[in-house]
Every structure is written in structure tokens, then in C-alpha cells.
Amino acid sequence: MGTLFVNQVIAVSQELQDNSCPIGQSRIFVAKNRQNRNIALFVINTVGPVYHSEEKEKSAFLLQSCYSTSFALANLYSLTSIAYPAISCGANHFPPQEAAQVAIESV
Numbered sequence: 001m002g003t004l005f006v007n008q009v010i011a012v013s014q015e016l017q018d019n020s021c022p023i024g025q026s027r028i029f030v031a032k033n034r035q036n037r038n039i040a041l042f043v044i045n046t047v048g049p050v051y052h053s054e055e056k057e058k059s060a061f062l063l064q065s066c067y068s069t070s071f072a073l074a075n076l077y078s079l080t081s082i083a084y085p086a087i088s089c090g091a092n093h094f095p096p097q098e099a100a101q102v103a104i105e106s107v
Contacts, residue, residue, distance in 0.1 A: 005088075011038045012072070016043075017099075021035055021045060021046070021047045022046065022047065023048070023049050023062055024046075024048075024049060024061075024062035024063070024066055024069070025045050025046070025047060025065065025066075025069050026044055026045065026046040026047075026066065026069040026070040026073055027044070027045050027073075028042060028043070028044045028045075028073040028076075028077060029042070029044075029045070030042055030077075031043070036051035042071045042074075042077060042079060044073055044074065046066040046067075046069065046070050046095050047049075047066070047085065048062070048063060048066050048087040048088030048094070048095065049062035049063055049066075049088055049092065049094070050088070050092045051088060051092055051093045051094040051095065051098075051100075056098075059088075059094065060098065063087060063088055063094065063099060063102045063103075064102050064105070064106050066087050066088075067084075067102070067103060067106035067107075068106060070082065070084075071106070084103065085100060086100075087099065
């Protein structure tokens with residue numbers, strides 16, 4: 001199922017280009033499993049904020065919004081599990097300790 005999943009993620013990436021997502025918001029994409037049509041694969045995309053130390057509260061608010069909007073979508077689709085990377089901690093320079101605290105408080 002690995003190759004199938006990768007191909008579906010590529011398709012979702014192309015769809016994302018046509019459906020832009022604002023910072024702090026999330027979108028869900030559904031792909032049917034071609035091997036078992038009863039199984040749907042879901043990808044929730046969220047756009048994390050760029051961290052600015054002079055605007056810590058705004059950065060934290062937008063990051064929290066990433067979690068709350070993605071949780072809302074997961075709930076809407078009755079998903080029972082969700083996994084996150086360290087949102088905004090890489091290229092967007094959010095300090096990992098602060099981002100982890102926001103993530104914990106969002107749950």
C-alpha cells in the first residue's frame with residue numbers, strides 16, 4: 001500500500017495548489033483505496049505560522065488554530081486517530097518547546 005499512498009499524496013498535493021489554505025486553517029482530502037474500496041485514506045493538511053519572537057501570542061494563536069481546525073475535521077469525518085509532525089518547528093522556526101506546549105494545550 002506504500003506506493004498507492006504516495007501516489008494519492010501526490011494527487012492531494014496537486015489538489016492543494018488549487019485549494020489554497022490560509023495560515024492556521026486546515027483542509028481534508030479523501031482518497032479511496034483502490035485495493036479495498038471500503039477503506040478511505042484521509043490526509044489533513046494544515047498551514048502553520050512562521051514564528052516571530054516579537055509576536056509570540058499571535059504565532060501561538062495561529063498554531064493552536066492549526067490543531068483545532070484539524071481536530072474539527074477529524075471529528076467531522078469520525079476519524080479515531082490522528083498523527084502530527086512538529087508543526088512549524090522546521091522552516092517556520094517555531095521553538096520546539098513552545099510548539100509542544102501549544103500542542104499539549106490544544107488537546
